[in-house]
Amino acid sequence: MAYQYKTSVPNIVFEKHLDIQGSMLKVLLVIIRQTYGYYDPKTRKHKEWDWIAISVFCKKTKLKRRTIGIAIQRLIDAQLILVKNEHGKFAHTPMDRKFSNKLYFKVTLK
Structure with a gap:
């Protein structure tokens, strides 16, 4: 059987968040792909957090x-994602993110 390239998307996206459009949806889907989309067969878990450079978002979304x-x-304001910097401090504001070398993203989907 050939490997199937797919990413699981949490059901809550379809149940509660179908009103998300445009750039927000594109960015959210990249974060889902980079976290839920990676499965470690040894631990049997998906990534919870992932470092995603803004250049990766640019490349994948064309934004x-x-x-x-x-x-x-x-x-962040809609409480759909969390972002922290390389020191583990939450980066809730643009200024927090501007001066961070690495940003780590997590989907919360509340």
Whole structure:
């Protein structure tokens, strides 16, 4: 049997968050792909957090950096994602994220 390339998307996205559109949806789907999309057969778990560079969002979504920043902030405000910096401190504001070398993302989907 050939390997199937797929990513599981949490049901709550379809049940409660179908109103998300445009750049917010694109950014959310990249985060889902980078976390839920990676499965470790040894631990039998998906990634909870993943470091995702803004350039990765740009490449995968074809959006501009500013648009991605706005979408990230809206997703944080909607309590759909969490973001922390390389020191483990939550980066809830654009200024927190601006001065961070690495940003780690997690889907919360409340």
